[in-house]
Amino acid sequence: MAPVRPLGYAVPMRDRRPLFDLLSAENFPQIEHETVLPARDGKRAELPQGMHLHLADALAAQGIKSLWTHQAECWAASQRGEDFMVTTGTASGKSLCFNLPVLDGLLRDPKGRAIYLYPTKALAQDQLRRIRMLAGRQVETAAYDGDTPAAARQLARQKARVLLTNPDMIHVSLLPRHDRWAEFFHNLRYVVIDEAHTYRGVFGSNVANVMRRLRRVAAIYEAEPKFILASATIRNAREHAVNLTGVEVTHISGDGAPVGARKIAFWEPPLVEDELNVRRSTTTEAAGLLAQLMTNKVRTICFTKSRRTAEIIYQLTADRLKEMDRPLADRLSPYRAGYTPEQRRGIEAKLFSGDLLGVVSTSALELGIDIGAIDAVITVGYPGTMASLWQQFGRAGRGKGESLGIFIAGNDALEQFFICHPDLMLNREVEAATVDFANPYIHVDHLAAAAYEAPLDFDDMRFFGPGLPAALERAEEDGLLRRKRDSWYFTGPGFPAGRIGLRSTAGEQFTIVDGETGDIVGTEGAETAFSALHPGAVYLHMGDNYLVTELDIDERVALVRPFWDSYHTLPRREADTRIISDDLRTTHGPLTLHLGRIGVTSKVVAFQKRKTGSNEVLGTEELDLPSQEFVTEAMWFTIPPELFPTETELVKLPGAIHAVEHSLIALLPLFAMCDRWDIGGLSTPVHSQTEEPTIFIYDGHPGGVGISRQGFERFGEWAEASYRLVRDCACDTGCPSCVQSPKCGNWNEPLDKEQALRLLGAMR
DSSP states (O other), X not given: OOOOXXXXXXXXXXXXXXXXXXXXXXXXXXXXXXXXXXXXXXXXEEOOTTSOHHHXXXXXHTTOOEEEHXXXXXXXXXXXXXXXEEEOOTTSOHHHHHHHHHHHHHHHXXXXXXXXXXXXXXXXXXXXXXXXXXXXXXXXXXXXXXXXXXXXXXXXXXXXXXEEEOXXXXXXXXXXXXXXXXXXXXXXXXEEEOSGGGSOHHHHHHHHHHHHHHHHHHHHTTOOXXXXXXXXXXXTHHHHHHHHHSSOOEEEOOOOSOBOOEEEEEEOXXXXXXXXXXXXXXXXXXXXXXXXXXXXXXXXXXXXXXXXHHHHHHHHXXXXXXXXXXXXXXXXXXXXXXXXXXXXXXXXXXXXXXXXXXXXXXXXXXXXXXXXXXXXXXXXSOOSSHHHXXXXXXXXXXXXXXEEEEEEOOSOHHHHHHHHOHHHHHSSOOOBOOOOTTOHHHHHHHHHHHHHHSOXXXXXXHHHOTTHHHHHHHHHHTTSEEEETTEEEEOSSSOGGGGOXXXXXXXXXXEEEETTTOOEEEEEOHHHHHHHHSTTOEEEETTEEEEEEEEETTTTEEEEEEOXXXXXXXXXXEEEEEEEEEEEEEEETTXXXXXXXXXXXXXXXXXXXXXXXXXXXXXXXXXXOOOEEEEEEEEXXXXXXXXXXXXHHHHTHHHHHHHHHHHHHHHGGGTBSOOGGGEEEEEESSOTTTOSOEEEEEESSTTOOSHHHHHHHXXXXXXXXXHHHHHHOOOSSOOTTTTOXXXXXTTTOSOOHHHHHHHHHHHO
16 A cells, blocks of 8 residues: 555645646545546426416526526426426426426416425425526415424415425325415315435335325315426336336436536545554544645545534544634534525535635535535545435536546445445446335325324325225224225324324334433334443434433433534344244245245343544443344345355354344445445354255334345345345455444354355355
């Protein structure tokens, strides 16, 4: 490895050196690989001749004289009366894809209404500004979210023709109280779902139920709105749109917008401990790089995975800038959730105007808020999906401008995989979004909420599908619904929607309360509460550390306090699996692959305290917690005896299959839009039902959300990637970059990297 220059050094260069020359392996030996993605010219289309004159004038006032081809395709699809989904790159003008047809329709229909759904409040506020630039006072527009005062909510209900909101407000406010919104629902013509790729997994499955309830309530008021979806590119765009809404859609993907040349650099921090394969902190590396770019007047966003990391990198960078060019420290700002709306708007405005030269942000700035021209993006650690990574890189170089995208890898196995195989990141398709609205742990609760809104009957299969009768029977057995003739009514007291958390399959979540202030810190699903919130656990929430002081299982409350010590905790779990159904089966080389439903029994029995950084074990404490069981979807495979023919190899079998399990879990996010923490796994030398060595990979949420199904369908690619991960890691016996897992319930014991590589080679 080339010698590492001290951080904060200045490469001699002019005030504004060509951007691509600024960042190169010649200047920065941490760059393991770099490539330039070529520019692309835009493809123009004429403005539609039938467009409402007010819109045409508004576009002309903004200097827009033509459309990009994908915008014109969206207009044409809307004019044909089609529901559609557009998936094009960042800064490709997706807003006009839905704003033009929606506002044109509302300008022609004075009573028409539209709902725009956004995953963040900041996006809704940004779109509010754009709509008003196009529609002026002709179409009343209002935001309706948790920050909206009561008086403004009433005004929005009475007058707004475009309502910008989020799925949570639809779920707990509009639908249960639809009688208050009768006129709005009667005139509902359009539902726009922006950033549709963010609705996946458990959250997406819940939102898919909310969308079906929305269609049903609209139908009660004789409305059938058109659905328009916009998204970053995903592998299964049309399928995802159908799963999310329940309606057939046209998919529009031909991106006609111009793209400037983009240089991508893969940055690997230098080793500080060769034996343990531990590298210098990504926060330190990011701070040095950000300061270097800012001193060369490069407008930069640094993306991090947590708000705590964002604040640390901000502080480190500011300290460096004060030494290098003090006035520049005032042109740097952090940006994250937790700030007031006024603070966030102020930062966005300064970034847009150029007053800020650098910003350190969580994913809050990843989505389509207009922040003006950015030159470079630093992504610290893998953000979870390829779609997110390209969204972040796409925040720089809007239009034809050149841009930099720098990926800083940590010790994580997936990040090291990309460093070793940059071509597989640059050339791979993005992931498929997984949604299962019929997940029984989610669906029946939404049916109770739907019955609260209006009694259910068999005609509602047009919204909830052919599985509705069976689901109604389950809800009746669970005591959620009562049947009277051919209608089903909500039976319980209270407000069923209020008991459904859209981000968890667990109906009743654990509430996390700061025991010193009484403030609610957050919630945790029941399926993960014992692992994350056991007494003595160090709990990370939105980048902040807390120590769990008490867990009240009956009341479902965890008391915590702020935590500043330098250790983290790892739970130890005893787990078992029970095969309930073997639904699909295929072969892959010497393996037989299975997909089906399993019961997972898990018990947290102890936890370790480990020093942050070195991972040194500081102590172990036993726990006395009840067992938990849930049913989910899984893929599994058995290991043929001939792969471990000798007694010596057979002794090493447990460590081999355990390491293979970890490597598979580490890389499954490459193929499904999920996080490593959404996946569970179990490897056993002899399973009671298969009677052979077996590896299970399962969805970590009750009912399953399609994650392990992606692994089953793409097992060949998945196994090959896992083989390369283990083969190319520089460690001798296994490390966090290949076969060790930060979430292992057995504290990474036993693991055998050598035998795992041999087994993975046979699985290819």
